Amino acid sequence: MRRLLHTVTLYALLAGSCLPLASHAQFVISENAHQVFTLAPQLYPELFSGGGTLGNFEGYIYRQYSSGVFIGLKDERLHLVGGPFGNNVSSPGTLAAVRQQLETEKAAKNAAERAVIRSHSQLQLPNSAAAPTLSRRSSNHAPIPLVQ
Numbered sequence: 001m002r003r004l005l006h007t008v009t010l011y012a013l014l015a016g017s018c019l020p021l022a023s024h025a026q027f028v029i030s031e032n033a034h035q036v037f038t039l040a041p042q043l044y045p046e047l048f049s050g051g052g053t054l055g056n057f058e059g060y061i062y063r064q065y066s067s068g069v070f071i072g073l074k075d076e077r078l079h080l081v082g083g084p085f086g087n088n089v090s091s092p093g094t095l096a097a098v099r100q101q102l103e104t105e106k107a108a109k110n111a112a113e114r115a116v117i118r119s120h121s122q123l124q125l126p127n128s129a130a131a132p133t134l135s136r137r138s139s140n141h142a143p144i145p146l147v148q
Helices: 002-017 031-043 095-121
Strands: 055-057 060-064 070-074 077-081 090-094
Touching (some): 031 070, 031 095, 090 095
Antiparallel strands (some): 055 060, 070 077, 077 090
């Protein structure tokens, strides 16, 4: 019963029925928490964009996002509620494990972006000094310059 009450109380806070107790206070958060708050919006902007200031309630430090999702931190664990995560508070793991997963995803995304950039930079256009042209199949006509 206590867990249910705690979950309901936390959801009531996270759903906006309570105001943060210290909306202007500076919170001391771990490096893992800082990285999660930084990486999550970079990798999943559809879920974690428009994050407001940090709030504090019953030992949770949380941030609400414009998508209706809340990230709550307590005892070095990550807690999610709202939006696609539903009305029940879920905990995908420790901050260290979630940070590691996000850093791995970011590294993979960066590597994929670098590969695309490399493949584009290796494209060689014929007659690269001149303006690009579109050649007709018939050899009786001059190439048609493309407008840039």
